[in-house]
Amino acid sequence: MVPDNCSAPPWARTECPYADLRRFSRKSDVLRKEPTVAAGKKAILAAMFANGGIAVAKFVGAAITGSASMLAEGVHSVADTCNQGLLLLGQRRAEQEANNLHQFGYGRSRYFYSFVVALVLFTLGSLYALYEGVHKIQHPEELTRPFIAIGILGFAILLECFSFYTAIKESRPLKGEASWWQFIRTSRHPELPVVLLEDAGALIGLVLAFGAVSLTMITDNPIWDGIGTLSIGILLGIIAVILIVEMHSLLIGEGATAKDDKVIRDNLVDGTRIERVIHLRTQYLGPEELLVAAKVSIARGLEISDIAAAIDDAEARVRAAVPAARVMYLEPDLYRSSPAVPGV
The missing domain is CATH 1.20.1510.10 (Cation efflux protein transmembrane domain)
Structure with missing residues (x-):
């Protein structure tokens, strides 16, 4: 059964762990x-x-x-x-x-x-x-x-x-x-x-x-x-x-193709607010649904609101380039010279 909090208004959607997925699923009912x-x-x-x-x-x-x-x-x-x-x-x-x-x-x-x-x-x-x-x-x-x-x-x-x-x-x-x-x-x-x-x-x-x-x-x-x-x-x-x-x-679980992987990486980076992709993981949840999880390097000195806007813009660019990327989780971080540990 679907809990009541999944019908909450947008500002309360975080209480439902799969609200975002349902939102994108509804937006892409035509794609189904x-x-x-x-x-x-x-x-x-x-x-x-x-x-x-x-x-x-x-x-x-x-x-x-x-x-x-x-x-x-x-x-x-x-x-x-x-x-x-x-x-x-x-x-x-x-x-x-x-x-x-x-x-x-x-x-x-x-x-x-x-x-x-x-x-x-x-x-x-x-x-x-x-x-x-x-x-x-x-x-x-x-x-x-x-x-x-x-x-x-x-x-x-x-x-x-x-x-x-x-x-x-x-x-x-x-x-x-x-x-x-x-x-x-x-x-x-x-x-x-x-x-x-x-x-x-x-x-x-x-x-x-x-x-x-x-x-x-x-x-x-x-x-x-x-x-x-x-x-x-x-x-x-x-x-x-x-x-x-x-x-x-x-x-x-299979990941994105090499071609789509490159397209996703290219669209995550805007060259100003998001400087690079530290690591990226993808997996198909179904034939038309791709899960994208990435840690991205944010430019130093940005305000919280600027970081949030940069993440939203990156998600929009990726979804426009790879429509199957319906479920995305982006983690902002600062790039360090030593390589990041996968999954951290």
């Missing part, structure tokens, strides 16, 4: 629904509808043909559909306002649910496909009506291409000039990289299943179906591990 969030939601919904339809088609095909590759791909699509639901839940949870228990808000919920997505993909998708692949290699079974499997896989590839195209289209504005791999590795917005990797993995998995069923038809050897299933399991495992590593890094 900015293109980054809207783009992620659009890509998630496209992937969810595509994967839901694909899952039904694959299970029907697996039941008719007995194809292990089709069954593994069906489980893969169910995992992906559940994952998109988790991503939407994470976005919704992240929109909650800060409270006494979570004074910096719920922005990292998007990272947490993306991490859960990686675990689901690994357990429900990869491990099941690996088990089914090994089982089919050890106990191969003839496929019935393989042409049905080929037709369903072709239909699934078309739907997955639509989902993948949507994810690419929505990601381009955020990607900028970076490569796709750099975007996946450095993006602070987890949904788009997750959907991109899932869709890429789904397309490759469908191609593997298509190839496995085709080879089974051509060679009349059902062991290829098991090999295809095993390959799908390995593919899903690789994607899941990549996602786990990336989401773990975001969960424990």
Whole structure:
């Protein structure tokens, strides 16, 4: 529950430890629904509808043909559909306002649910496909009506291409000039990289299943179906591990990029009242919320009111240059020749 003193007038806001955060959160409500969030939601919904339809088609095909590759791909699509639901839940949870228990808000919920997505993909998708692949290699079974499997896989590839195209289209504005791999590795917005990797993995998995069923038809050897299933399991495992590593890094807290770090330092200093940055610490509280804490060197001889004005101006400059810097704590100090101890 939000304590009453958080509704106090501006001159009493210091009594609420997270009043500033709520103030900036309200000022940037539009940013919570900015293109980054809207783009992620659009890509998630496209992937969810595509994967839901694909899952039904694959299970029907697996039941008719007995194809292990089709069954593994069906489980893969169910995992992906559940994952998109988790991503939407994470976005919704992240929109909650800060409270006494979570004074910096719920922005990292998007990272947490993306991490859960990686675990689901690994357990429900990869491990099941690996088990089914090994089982089919050890106990191969003839496929019935393989042409049905080929037709369903072709239909699934078309739907997955639509989902993948949507994810690419929505990601381009955020990607900028970076490569796709750099975007996946450095993006602070987890949904788009997750959907991109899932869709890429789904397309490759469908191609593997298509190839496995085709080879089974051509060679009349059902062991290829098991090999295809095993390959799908390995593919899903690789994607899941990549996602786990990336989401773990975001969960424990990543700082600003080198570019934004330099921009923040440059805007903190005005050359007259604030002479230099003694030390700076940054951490993302969520995809659109950056915590900035810095100790800055103030020119000697300034009055208290001048120091306060200098701090306010520095915060305004930083927020104008780096809009994500919504939460800032600046500590004025005098620069000494010996280096300051970090965190002091």
